[in-house]
Structures are given as C-alpha cells and as structure tokens.
Amino acid sequence: MIEVKNIVKQFGEQTVLKGVSTRFEAGMTNLIIGQSGSGKTVFLKSLLGIHTPDSGTISFDGRIYSELSNDEKRALRTEIGMVFQGSALFDSMTVEENIGFPLKMFTNKTPAEIKERVDFVIDRVHLVNAHHKRPSEISGGMQKRVAIARAIVNNPKYLFCDEPNSGLDPKTAIVIDNLIQEITQEYNITTVINTHDMNSVMEIGEKIVFLKNGLLEWEGSNKEIFKTDNAAVTDFVYSSELFKRVRKMYLEDDVK
Amino acid sequence: MLIRYLSQIGKYFIMLKEIFNKPTKWSVMKQLILKEVDDLIIGSLGIVAFISFFVGGVVAIQTALNLTNPLIPKYLIGFATRQSVVLEFAPTFISIIMAGKMGSFITSSIGTMRVTEQIDALEVMGVNSLNYLVFPKIIALLLYPFVIGLSMFLGIFGGWMAAVYGGFTSSPEFITGLQTEFIPFHIAYAFIKTFTFALLLATIPSFHGYYMKGGALEVGQASTVSFVWTSVVIILMNFILTQLLLS
Numbered sequence: 001m002i003e004v005k006n007i008v009k010q011f012g013e014q015t016v017l018k019g020v021s022t023r024f025e026a027g028m029t030n031l032i033i034g035q036s037g038s039g040k041t042v043f044l045k046s047l048l049g050i051h052t053p054d055s056g057t058i059s060f061d062g063r064i065y066s067e068l069s070n071d072e073k074r075a076l077r078t079e080i081g082m083v084f085q086g087s088a089l090f091d092s093m094t095v096e097e098n099i100g101f102p103l104k105m106f107t108n109k110t111p112a113e114i115k116e117r118v119d120f121v122i123d124r125v126h127l128v129n130a131h132h133k134r135p136s137e138i139s140g141g142m143q144k145r146v147a148i149a150r151a152i153v154n155n156p157k158y159l160f161c162d163e164p165n166s167g168l169d170p171k172t173a174i175v176i177d178n179l180i181q182e183i184t185q186e187y188n189i190t191t192v193i194n195t196h197d198m199n200s201v202m203e204i205g206e207k208i209v210f211l212k213n214g215l216l217e218w219e220g221s222n223k224e225i226f227k228t229d230n231a232a233v234t235d236f237v238y239s240s241e242l243f244k245r246v247r248k249m250y251l252e253d254d255v256k
Numbered sequence: 257m258l259i260r261y262l263s264q265i266g267k268y269f270i271m272l273k274e275i276f277n278k279p280t281k282w283s284v285m286k287q288l289i290l291k292e293v294d295d296l297i298i299g300s301l302g303i304v305a306f307i308s309f310f311v312g313g314v315v316a317i318q319t320a321l322n323l324t325n326p327l328i329p330k331y332l333i334g335f336a337t338r339q340s341v342v343l344e345f346a347p348t349f350i351s352i353i354m355a356g357k358m359g360s361f362i363t364s365s366i367g368t369m370r371v372t373e374q375i376d377a378l379e380v381m382g383v384n385s386l387n388y389l390v391f392p393k394i395i396a397l398l399l400y401p402f403v404i405g406l407s408m409f410l411g412i413f414g415g416w417m418a419a420v421y422g423g424f425t426s427s428p429e430f431i432t433g434l435q436t437e438f439i440p441f442h443i444a445y446a447f448i449k450t451f452t453f454a455l456l457l458a459t460i461p462s463f464h465g466y467y468m469k470g471g472a473l474e475v476g477q478a479s480t481v482s483f484v485w486t487s488v489v490i491i492l493m494n495f496i497l498t499q500l501l502l503s
Contacts, residue, residue, distance in 0.1 A: 048380055074278070077382030088373035102381055104284055160380075 001026050002047065002158065002190055007056030009042055016042045018214040019056065026157075027188045029181050029204045031195055034211035035236060041162070043211060044194045048082065048160055049073065060158065078106045081151030081189075083161040083180075087143040089135040095146050096122070096131045102154040121149040125179060141172035145179070152183055159184065161193040165200060173197065177204045198243055201225065210236070226250045268463050275391050275459075278384040285392060292396035296358050300403055303357060304350055308341075308407040311349075312414030315340045320424035330425040334433025337415035339442075346407040347446045348494050351453040354403075355486035359461035362393060363482040366465030367475040375466070386466065393458040400454035401447050408446070445501045452497060453490050460486045 002024040009017040016039045024030040034040045045051045047058060049065060058065045060076060068076060089098050100118045103109050109117070122131065125145040130138055135146065144164060151159055161180060165173035181204040184191040193200065201208060205222035210233050218233045225237060226247055238244045279285070319336040366389055369375050378385040412434065419425045425433075464482035468474055 050376070050379070074382045077380065080380060080382075082377065082380045084373045084377060086373055088377040090374055090377075091368070091372075105281060105381065105383060 001061055002192065003057075003059045004047070005057045005059075007043075007046060007053040007058065009039075009046055009051055009053050016214050017046065017053070020211070020214070020216045021056075022209050022216060022219060024190050024192050024207065026190045027185055028191070028206040029184050030190070030192045030207045030209065031201060031205045032192065032209045032211065033195060033201060033236070034217075038211040039214040040194050040211055044160060044162060044192065047192060048080065049077070078102070078154065079157045081154070081156035081159045083144070083147045083151050083159070083164050085163040085166055087135070087140075087147040089143060089146055089150070091135055094132050094134055095127070095138065098135065098146055099149045099153050101150065106154060117153060118149075121153045124152075124183070125149045140167050141169075141176070144168065144172075144176050148176070148179060148183070152187070152189075155187065156189060159189045159191040161191070161195075163195055163197075164193060165195065165197045170199065173199060174203065180204065198237060198240075201237065202246075212236075267467065268459070271386060271390075271463055271466065272459060274384070274386045275394070276387070278387060280383065280388050280391070288388070288392035289395050292392045293399060295361070296393065296396050297399045297403060300354060300357060301406065303353070304403055304407050305410050307353060308346065308350065308410040309414035309417075311345060312337060312341055312411030313418035315345070315411070316415035316419040316430075317422060317424065320419060320422070329429075331429045331433035331436060333419045333425050334415070334430035335436045336433075337412055337419070337430075338434045338438075341411035341415065342408050342442055342446050346404050346411055347449040347453065348490065350404060350407045351450070351457065351490050352487050354400075354457055355461075355490060356483050358457055359483050359486045360479040362458070362461035363465040363468075363479045364475055366390075366462055367468045367478050370466065370468055371471055371475060389466070390459065390462040393462060394455065397454040397458045400457070401450045404446070404450045445497075448501065449494060449497050452493055456486060456489050456493065460489060 004020060004022050004024075006019045006021050007017055008015065008019055020039075020043060032040050032043060042051055046053050052066070060079075063072070063076065065073070065076070089095075090101065093101065096115075096118055099121060100114045103114045103117060107114075125148050127142060127145050127149065130142055130146070135143055138146070148164075151161075159180070164176055164180060168176060177200050180191060180193065183189065193204075195201065202222055205225070208218075208220060208222065208225055209216060210218040210230075212232050218228060218230045220228065225233065228234065234247075238247050280288070316333050316337045319333045320330075323330065323332060366375075369389070375385045375389075378388055416427070416430050419430050420427045461479075461482040464478045464485070465475075468478040470477075
C-alpha cells in the first residue's frame with residue numbers, strides 16, 4: 001500500500017502539486033488521470049523518487065520515503081517495477097537479457113536460475129519467439145510485454161506504469177491492460193498507472209484519481225465514475241460523443 | 257554566460273564524484289568493461305594505425321624536402337619524425353581525432369539512452385546510472401596509452417618507409433636520427449598527456465550525453481558540442497602540461 005499525504009511540489013514560481021493526498025491499495029489497479037499539465041507526471045515521478053516533494057510524505061507500507069537512508073531507498077527501489085511510456089528497453093540487450101537485467105543486478109541467482117525465472121515471466125506475459133531478438137526487432141505491443149516482464153521479474157511490491165497503452169492499437173491496448181490487472185491481482189502488487197486512455201479507465205480502473213491543476217479533484221472506481229456529477233470529471237472523461245453515449249446507456253441500464 | 261559555464265564545470269566535477277559512488281556488481285561491470293574495450297579501444301585501432309602510418313610518412317617527406325642545405329645532416333629526418341610523432345602527433349592529435357570518433361560515439365549512445373528513458377529505467381531500478389555507464393569507459397580507456405604507443409610506432413615506421421623508399425635518406429641514417437639526443441622523459445611526458453587525455457575522452461562526451469535534453473536532433477547537437485569541448489580541453493591541457501613538464 002502506498003499512502004500519499006499532502007504532497008506539494010514547486011518548480012521555480014510554479015506550484016505543480018498543491019497538496020495531494022490519497023492511498024493506493026495492494027492488489028488493485030490504481031489509475032491517475034487528468035488533462036495535460038494537471039501534474040500527473042510530476043505526481044508519478046514523485047512517487048518513484050525521481051522528484052523530491054517540497055513538503056508532504058509518501059509512505060510505502062509504512063516506510064516514509066523521505067525518512068529512509070540512502071541504502072534503505074536503494075533497497076526500496078529494488079521492490080519497484082516500472083513500465084515506461086516508450087518501454088525504455090536497453091537497445092544493446094536481447095529480450096531475454098533485458099528481462100533478466102534486474103535479477104543479474106540485484107540478486108545472487110545463478111545463470112540457470114535467472115534463465116528459469118526469465119522463461120517463466122516471458123511465458124506469463126505471453127511472449128512468443130522473442131527470447132533472442134533485440135527490442136528494435138519486435139513490435140510495439142511486444143516491447144510493452146517485455147517492459148512488463150522486466151518490471152515484474154524481481155517480484156516487485158509496487159508496479160508503476162506511465163501511459164502503458166500509448167502508441168498501441170485498441171486491441172493490443174486491452175490485452176496489455178488486462179495483463180497488468182491480472183498480474184496485479186495474482187501477485188498482490190500495488191499498481192499505479194498514469195494514463196490518458198479512457199478505455200483503460202473503464203476496463204481496469206479499480207481506483208481512479210483525477211488530478212486538476214495540481215489538486216486531487218475526484219477519486220473513485222470505474223463504476224462510480226459513470227455516476228459522478230463532478231463537472232470537471234465528466235468534462236474530461238466524457239469529452240467524446242462515444243463516451244457520452246456509453247455513460248447515458250450505463251445510467252439508463254442502472255435505473256432499470 | 258560565465259555563470260552558465262561555471263555551473264557546467266561544477267556539474268561536471270559533481271558527475272565525476274558520482275561515477276565512483278555505489279559501484280555496480282563486479283560480475284556485471286566486468287562484462288561492461290570488456291564491451292567498452294572492444295568498442296572504444298579495439299574499434300579505434302584501424303583508423304589510428306592508418307592515420308599514424310601516413311602522417312608519419314608525410315612528416316618525414318616534408319622534413320626531407322625542407323633540408324636543402326647540404327651542411328644539414330640527413331639523419332635529421334629521423335630526428336624530426338621522432339620528435340613530432342612522439343611529442344605531439346601521437347598523444348595530442350590522435351586524441352583530437354579520437355574526440356571525434358570515440359567522443360561522438362559515447363555522447364550519442366548515452367544521449368540516446370537519455371531520450372529513450374533507458375537512463376531513467378536504470379535509476380528507478382536503483383542502479384547508479386553514472387557508475388554503470390561511465391565507469392567502464394574510464395577503465396577501458398586505461399588501455400588508451402596502448403593505442404598511442406601503437407600510433408607512435410606506426411608513425412615512426414611510416415616515416416622510415418617514406419624516407420628510405422622515397423630515396424630521401426638511408427635506413428642507418430634515419431635510425432641514427434631516431435637515436436640522436438633521445439630524452440627518455442619525453443616518452444614519460446607523452447604518456448602523462450595520454451592518460452590525462454584518456455580521462456577527458458571518457459568523461460567529457462559522457463557528460464554531454466548524460467545531461468542532454470530533448471530528442472534525436474539534440475543527440476546530434478550534443479555530439480557536435482561534445483567534440484568541440486573535448487578538443488578545446490585537450491588543447492588547453494596540452495598547453496598546461498607542456499608548460500609544467502617541459503618548460
């Protein structure tokens with residue numbers, strides 16, 4: 001579980017996060033949504049420790065990040081898996097080497113044990129015939145699967161995903177969403193996803209945090225987001241005609 | 257402008273300190289070092305050999321063509337070739353050529369890792385990315401004096417070939433020139449410069465790649481800026497070391 005208490009982050013004169021508090025539970029897919037410039041990326045980077053908040057606390061299962069020693073921070077980082085927007089796979093390594101990288105770096109496993117674990121996660125993310133290929137030789141969807149496999153190979157407690165569906169076709173995007181949700185539930189991971197994709201919000205948003213101008217405007221589940229009358233949320237989520245119709249049908253069905 | 261330069265210099269020295277913090281696991285580092293030796297050292301041998309051989313030849317021919325006075329002994333061709341190649345050509349000018357070859361390779365490879373978030377991925381995993389990326393380059397470049405030693409040998413060999421087979425002097429005369437007024441400290445001076453340039457060649461291009469911002473276009477710009485700055489610093493250090501060691 002990740003608990004965020006009143007975090008503020010300023011860049012020069014501009015206050016990007018103005019006191020955000022929320023809680024991300026383990027075994028749930030937590031989504032951060034909001035317009036461009038709402039502070040989502042800064043929020044995610046603050047959770048990851050890339051940005052240091054000016055005030056407020058972030059605690060990982062009771063461990064307050066800002067109070068940890070450097071060694072404790074490093075140890076905590078090994079419990080974190082991250083799926084980057086552009087996958088961020090290492091070009092110079094094969095798929096197998098990319099996935100095995102965290103094990104090679106942070107564990108004392110033998111090459112045979114690493115191979116066994118890598119094969120297991122490759123199978124888990126349904127990657128076929130890609131072991132010895134380089135990232136440039138596989139499709140965007142496969143790269144995302146490799147990135148997920150690399151993020152989960154060391155059994156992380158916390159999984160962060162930045163726009164995991166960007167650049168993917170709708171069908172592959174759903175497959176990736178479902179894969180993240182399955183893994184989250186299967187391994188009881190605290191998953192936080194930064195997304196613009198409203199399909200993801202509807203499909204896997206067990207908890208949704210909506211940021212606006214650096215403030216937490218609304219939070220709830222994908223069921224509650226249909227019923228909310230918060231104008232900022234409905235303006236953002238139901239900005240397309242398609243989603244307006246979906247919402248109308250959902251609410252009509254709910255009344256019946 | 258001055259403050260910007262000072263801040264960049266400060267950032268460079270902070271980077272140097274950070275490179276030696278939290279070392280990467282030796283089993284991983286060993287492979288990274290071997291890869292860098294292959295990319296940076298072995299991969300440079302061909303071009304260094306080619307340039308050194310022909311430039312050594314040109315130095316010998318130019319010297320020979322300028323020795324028009326019959327009172328000046330022909331062994332000076334060997335002497336001038338040795339002095340030019342050992343003191344300046346091999347350590348300094350090969351290093352400037354390497355600032356273009358190795359330097360742009362280092363900047364563009366680290367810069368590409370920056371723009372594609374690979375460096376962020378390392379940091380999020382808890383890896384000291386500076387140690388992981390730059391330290392193996394520094395260690396690999398400890399072999400750089402071997403490259404410069406080869407350049408010295410081939411430069412002099414090229415000079416000998418051009419002088420003897422070009423009919424400018426005889427082989428014994430050229431060798432006499434090579435041995436004339438030989439000061440062993442000149443070799444030490446050349447290799448002190450080489451070690452200094454090796455450190456600059458590993459770290460300045462890494463600095464420009466690591467701290468670059470932007471996309472593919474900026475990677476290209478960073479490579480150019482890195483080449484310019486590495487060359488400028490090599491020339492300045494060459495001047496300072498020459499003043500300190502030879503004056």
